[in-house]
Amino acid sequence: MTPGSEADLRDIVAVAVLAEEPLAIEGTGSKRGLGRPVQAARTLSLAGMSGVTLYEPEELVLSAKAGTPIAEIEALLDAHDQRLEFEPMDYGPLHGLEPWQGTLGGVVACNLSGPRRLKQGAARDHILGVRAVSGRAEIFKSGGRVVKNVTGYDLSKGLTGSYGTLAVMSEITVKVLPKSETEATLVLRGLSDEEAAGAMAAAMGSPAEVSGAAHLPAYVAARVADAALGEASATLIRIEGFGPSVEARAAHLGKALERVAALERLEPEASRRVWRDVRDVRPFVDGTQKPVWRLSVTPTKGHAVVMSLRMQAAIDAFYDWQGGLVWLRMEAGEPEDGLVRETLRRFGGGHATLVRASESVRAATAVFQPQEPALAGLSKRLKAQFDPKGVLNPGRMG
Structure with a gap:
């Protein structure tokens, strides 16, 4: 209709x-x-x-x-x-x-x-x-x-x-x-996930007014922007604004970061292409229904969560939001939801949302992070006030 x-x-x-x-x-x-x-x-x-x-x-x-x-x-x-x-x-x-x-x-x-x-x-x-x-x-x-x-x-x-x-x-x-008049992205090459977490935190804590901070391990970086980043891991720091301001902030931050790793710079068009692919999870656009999770975690713990999961399951991962957003693809084809949620719990909590899987898997899995009893009760009462007969998208959220 x-x-x-x-x-x-x-x-x-x-x-x-x-x-x-x-x-x-x-x-x-x-x-x-x-x-x-x-x-x-x-x-x-x-x-x-x-x-x-x-x-x-x-x-x-x-x-x-x-x-x-x-x-x-x-x-x-x-x-x-x-x-x-x-x-x-x-x-x-x-x-x-x-x-x-x-x-x-x-x-x-x-x-x-x-x-x-x-x-x-x-x-x-x-x-x-x-x-x-x-x-x-x-x-x-x-x-x-x-x-x-x-x-x-x-x-x-x-x-x-x-x-x-x-x-x-x-x-x-x-x-x-x-819109910003221009943008530039500084690219640190070859950092491990843990090293990248430290570099992103330093960039976010600087006066450079960073508008994007992401880390792509080597096997992920090669799948972004038609392989424009090459095969080494890439830690991305984006700066936006007026031309002279971007130049000054990029130069200042670049001097600090070049001591950490080899540094490259993407100009506006290349920068936009890379961030568009990061935004749309292009590294995991593969024509399959391998389960993909979206994890929201404490930025400084994202790399540790991924390392723990790697010890127990075959996964592919990359990071956005300074490491606070982790995208996971489960390579074996199973969602492993119990493992994912228990790992988050052990590292202080967070939210895990299953954003891609077959219909049968989504029907049998808690797609969204289970709510605490008090919050679940509030959600139920809110649903009853707005949709007492349950006619709008029943079951979609659990």
Whole structure:
């Protein structure tokens, strides 16, 4: 079912509520492989609700219908030298689909972000307001078109990351920001995972205002940007801003880092290609369904978590967010979820999300990090308030 308006959307949800008939909610389906399989007889697609409804470059605000392709929004912003600062990733290729198919609603529903998150936050931090239809078939709105809103429940942030299980968003307003005039990436070659963790921490703690810090072991670096990085391990430090500022900061940081390892520099176009591939997990885009995990850990412990896992299972891994985001591919084809979660627990905790696996594996695995009892109870009560009949994406989050 493809509604063309908010009223159509409300009517479809109302019929589903009356019939107690579950709906699978999606935009173009590019993130269908995220979360547990949804058990629903019908699919509600927001693809027909597309288009930018407001764009005021001077006010740094944009509103668009939920089914609007992210590629269309980014092209519009680029023409005005602006961008989505949270750098949303594209999950399509990882799941065997064509790139650039994601929608604004999908990005917000999954709270996606890219390498710039460690400096600018995730999608949740850039949402100003939403319009949506709840599982009660009621239209509601939250927030507005300005950064400051009155106090109260911030439903916009509550819906961000809910994977369409609380409400179906119809329109979303986001904050946009000017693009950087230029960027450069410093590349340290040949560091071990542990050495890279120290180098990234030093870079993040410097006055250089780093906007990206990632480490690609040798076997991963060769799969980025058409092998432009070569086969040695690559520790990436990105600096963005005005031209003279980037030059000064890169030179200052480069002098400090060249004592650590051999240093190279990527200019703007090459830098953008590399970070795009890191953002979209291109090293693991292999045409298979080998399980891929997304681990959120303490940045200084990421390398230790990976080393411990390597001692017990065949894995491939690389790091983003200064080591706080670890991407794992399980080479034997089994998710090893017990091993992954127990390893996180032993190293002080974290979150593990299974972001790629076959449908049968996802149906039998706790895809998202299990919640503590108190938080699980709160989530259950929130679901009951927004979707008492359980018609929106049932089972997707567990």
